[in-house]
Amino acid sequence: MSRHHAPSSLLTVSVDITSLLHTMTGVGVFTRELVDGLAARPDIDLSVFAVSWRGRAGLAAAAPAGTRIHARPVPARIARSAWARTDLPSARQLVGRVDVVHGPNFVVPPGGGAAEVVTIHDLTALHHPEMCTPDVLEWPHLARRAVARGAWIHTVSEFVAAEVREAFPAAADRVVAVPNGIRLPDPPDATSDAAAGRFLAGGYRYVLAVGTIDPRKDLPSLVAGFTAVGARDPDLRLVIAGADGLGSEDLERAIAASSLQRRIVRLGTVPENQRLALLRGATVVAYPSRYEGFGLVPLEAMAVGTPVVTTDAGAIPEVVGDAALVVPVGDTDALAQAIGQVLGDEALAQDLADAGEARVGRYSWTATVDGIVALYRKATA
Secondary structure: OOOOOOOOOOEEEEEEOHHHOOOOOHHHHHHHHHHHHHHOOOOEEEEEEOOOOOOHHHHHHHOOOOOEEEOOOOOHHHHHHHHOOOOOOOHHHHHOOOOEEEEOOOOOOOOOOOEEEEEEOOOHHHHOHHHOOOOHHHHHHHHHHHHHHOOEEEEOOHHHHHHHHHHOHHHHHHEEEOOOOOOOOOOOOOOOOHHHHHHHHOOOEEEEEEOOOOHHHOHHHHHHHHHHHHOOOOOEEEEEEOOOOOOHHHHHHHHHHOOOHHHEEEOOOOOHHHHHHHHHHOOEEEEOOOOOOOOHHHHHHHHOOOOEEEEOOOOHHHHHOOOOEEEOOOOHHHHHHHHHHHHHOHHHHHHHHHHHHHHHOOOOHHHHHHHHHHHHHHHOO
16 A cells, blocks of 8 residues: 655545543543544544454444444453564554554554554553553554564653654664643633532632542542641641542541641542533642653643642753742652742732743643654554
8 A cells, every 4th residue: 555645635544543442531532632633624534443342332423423433342451462573453453444543552452554543641560560450551562563574652741752763773763742621711701610620629729630540640649738838727628639640648647647638528520510610710720740751730730720839850841931930840849838938929829820821831642643744644654
């Protein structure tokens, strides 16, 4: 199959949307925005598939309207085990003849004649294997095999691009950084405004953390920092909204050890309107990550005008610029001090909110999809 195309020619692209069949994570948000954007483009003929047996029933509902669906169910464990040793089953067998097959969640099927693009969001599996589930630890070997086949690598930040070039030197000239975007939220209503967030939090003033309870997010440090600040601020609460993950036990231990545990609210997974309500109602959003390939949560907070305190982990400084207070990774005292600064200085909080809203303007999913389509054309040239 020829891989030569005029700039405006139609590209046939198939994208793995397995991440849309399970609890939504940052990878899922990226995948959803990618396929929605691709489906709207006249120069892309999009199809989707999933590498999942358990999630196969949800494939049609997860796909953009009108998109062709390849519904041949393939159990993920079996597929990954095969790809670790062979180039079968190939994309040709899964989706037929296409120009590009894209794996947006660290793993791409062998192309079988199609150009391969794989998105690598971060290198947690290499840097912090103790934080990863066994299936996550599989992807570096699969990525090396993809690189050997000539795959192109998309990263979500320049920081990760540099890390990938070092970790996979054979692909150094096939690594392209295209940052994530941010979808500006709809105007607030009674279920998604600041008042609704404060109702969910059980108080008017609160520090908010959102996202899966992952060891990388270092929420125990946030609990310690909140305990220090909250001791001087009796109306302050800490709200943590997110699905349980590998960090849940450590978080529960930290909460149990806090003298302010009664002012710490665990909400679990919340629907999108409540997530927006919590972000809008928060006095400050805290994101004390230990390692990050991008960091959507700070941008989500900035998009609704809420000040952010975060760490200098990975790509975060690249993403937030001067629109957040940034402290060293793992420095609980600095984290507490920064949260206290925002709580105690209305002018600073307003300056951060204004800078954040301006910063968000740099990121759009339209620009992300444009950049990835340009990558597809490089990969098929």
